[in-house]
Amino acid sequence: MYEIIRLRPHHLLCTQGYSGKGYSDDFVLNMNRITEKLRSDRNARVEIVFTTDSLCDDCPFKVSDGICKSDNKVLGFDKGVIKVLDLEESAYSYQELISKLDEYLSSGIEDERLQAICGDCKWYAVSACWTHIKNKKYVV
Ligand code: SF4
Numbered sequence: 001m002y003e004i005i006r007l008r009p010h011h012l013l014c015t016q017g018y019s020g021k022g023y024s025d026d027f028v029l030n031m032n033r034i035t036e037k038l039r040s041d042r043n044a045r046v047e048i049v050f051t052t053d054s055l056c057d058d059c060p061f062k063v064s065d066g067i068c069k070s071d072n073k074v075l076g077f078d079k080g081v082i083k084v085l086d087l088e089e090s091a092y093s094y095q096e097l098i099s100k101l102d103e104y105l106s107s108g109i110e111d112e113r114l115q116a117i118c119g120d121c122k123w124y125a126v127s128a129c130w131t132h133i134k135n136k137k138y139v140v
Contacts, residue, residue: 010077017129080117
């Protein structure tokens with residue numbers, strides 16, 4: 001059966017920046033599986049949700065459906081991406097969304113636009129987010 005991947009808005013960034021590190025072994029396994037699918041299937045569609053999603057499912061920070069221990073940060077990251085893409089909770093082409101998002105982010109000064117959305121994320125400095133987004137590595 002075709003799996004519909006649910007993604008919260010800021011995970012449109014994480015699925016591009018991810019480089020194999022994560023919160024736990026289960027989280028990494030799930031992240032590997034989902035990013036592999038999104039990065040290899042140019043027709044992949046995602047269900048955008050403004051709450052916990054398919055990546056949160058195996059995360060130790062998920063408290064329950066709809067609640068993340070880091071909501072004070074991650075809801076702000078989501079808000080930034082919703083604003084840029086004018087998102088609604090609906091199904092979209094993953095490629096169309098990341099194309100638009102990367103276009104917007106790389107037309108600023110260096111990484112200022114990305115930093116404004118998620119610069120205080122703990123992974124910002126250790127993952128390859130800006131490099132991948134700037135080079136449009138996963139846009140086909
Ligand atoms: S930290 Fe929160 S938003 Fe990020 S994957 Fe875990 S539960 Fe989801």
